Amino acid sequence: MHYNYKYRLNPPETLEEELLYHVDTCRQLYNHVLHLLNEADDIPARYEVQGRLPDLKSWWDDLGDVHSKVLQMVVKRVYDNLSTLKAQKEHGRAVGMLKWKPPREYRSLTYNQSGFELKNTSGRPTLWLSKIGEIPIHLHRDIPENATIKQVAVKREPTGEWYATFGIDVDEATPEKPQNPERVVGIDVGILKYAHDTDGYAIESPDFSEERERLERAQRDLSRKEHGSANWEKQRRVVAERHADLKHKRRDFLHKLSNHYARQYDFVAVEDLDAKGLVELPGNSRNRAGAAWGMFLRMLEYKCEREGTHFVAVNPRGTTKECASCGVSTEKPLWVREHSCPACGFEADRDANAAWNILSRGLEEVGVVHSESTPVETALPVDTSVSAKHVVETGSPTLKERTASAVSE
Numbered sequence: 001m002h003y004n005y006k007y008r009l010n011p012p013e014t015l016e017e018e019l020l021y022h023v024d025t026c027r028q029l030y031n032h033v034l035h036l037l038n039e040a041d042d043i044p045a046r047y048e049v050q051g052r053l054p055d056l057k058s059w060w061d062d063l064g065d066v067h068s069k070v071l072q073m074v075v076k077r078v079y080d081n082l083s084t085l086k087a088q089k090e091h092g093r094a095v096g097m098l099k100w101k102p103p104r105e106y107r108s109l110t111y112n113q114s115g116f117e118l119k120n121t122s123g124r125p126t127l128w129l130s131k132i133g134e135i136p137i138h139l140h141r142d143i144p145e146n147a148t149i150k151q152v153a154v155k156r157e158p159t160g161e162w163y164a165t166f167g168i169d170v171d172e173a174t175p176e177k178p179q180n181p182e183r184v185v186g187i188d189v190g191i192l193k194y195a196h197d198t199d200g201y202a203i204e205s206p207d208f209s210e211e212r213e214r215l216e217r218a219q220r221d222l223s224r225k226e227h228g229s230a231n232w233e234k235q236r237r238v239v240a241e242r243h244a245d246l247k248h249k250r251r252d253f254l255h256k257l258s259n260h261y262a263r264q265y266d267f268v269a270v271e272d273l274d275a276k277g278l279v280e281l282p283g284n285s286r287n288r289a290g291a292a293w294g295m296f297l298r299m300l301e302y303k304c305e306r307e308g309t310h311f312v313a314v315n316p317r318g319t320t321k322e323c324a325s326c327g328v329s330t331e332k333p334l335w336v337r338e339h340s341c342p343a344c345g346f347e348a349d350r351d352a353n354a355a356w357n358i359l360s361r362g363l364e365e366v367g368v369v370h371s372e373s374t375p376v377e378t379a380l381p382v383d384t385s386v387s388a389k390h391v392v393e394t395g396s397p398t399l400k401e402r403t404a405s406a407v408s409e
């Protein structure tokens, strides 16, 4: 099974300079190869062009500064873009010739098979890249132990942040994942509502206040009993039972919700459990929300694996601030519940907008979306009033119906 794991890189200034220089050298090579192909009467095979790289180095000094596999991947990139273009032409789409890349459109480089290593010396993880150096990396989740890292793509986002995406192969008997998933969903685990997804569902956080009150009442009764007496012991059990009841109902809700997503979709994208929204919450509810969130993600992950649904946990950074339609980021304090983009005018519920960003990032990570267009442009309802469409409350007929067939766990 092939997966992409994406991590944030934090290069110090000197290494960032080096990265930028490497990326730009690759860009110039890309444009050079493009020029060669445009000049040629017959387009040569990719390996033939790759075979000319050593000759190129003899007069083009900068190429010698870049790892040879990285240069080969540049040639591959030109050919990949060319075949995409050809495929589009065969389908009668009006696309022009491959275009020369200016710096803002060329922001990444790829190491394939060699020239990179993930290091973790004295608890400080770094990504070593040949001819560049060791770059501090934020490993917010581990790469599976039985995985083979095939390649790593290093990219500078328009925001200036650097990311490394590891293409890994995992040797395990997992169910076939759909190549082009049709039923895709992005889920934002919100704060006021429990979750908000790209199909316009806002799933309300269930109300357990009655159970909580019963528990508190039992605890008060316990405190009035003589410690260690028979009555105290009896009451202690009541407290334990009510505790278990509350816990069971919370879990049950999370099971139903995760079953729903794992069964209804081919592809599920969520945010990786990180400091994201949690830092915006006051201490107590932060702990509770964090625990529930973590449990929900774990359930969702193993259920997706069981159902053959592709599960991706994306980097949560900026999903709320970014506009799902145009990508422009704007500051948005917690009390602003609506997303209203000053750049493009796109309006949506705050969490619905975030869910769209999560889905786009998820699809991008697995390479499903090759074009520049985001799912928002193609799949958003025309009136864009995503949030008001369906509000599913816990136990409402809709959610019940969808999860009725679900065996709990």
Ligand SMILES: [Zn+2]
Pocket (backbone or CB within 6 Å): 323, 324, 325, 326, 327, 328, 341, 342, 343, 344, 345, 346
């Ligand atoms: Zn916008």
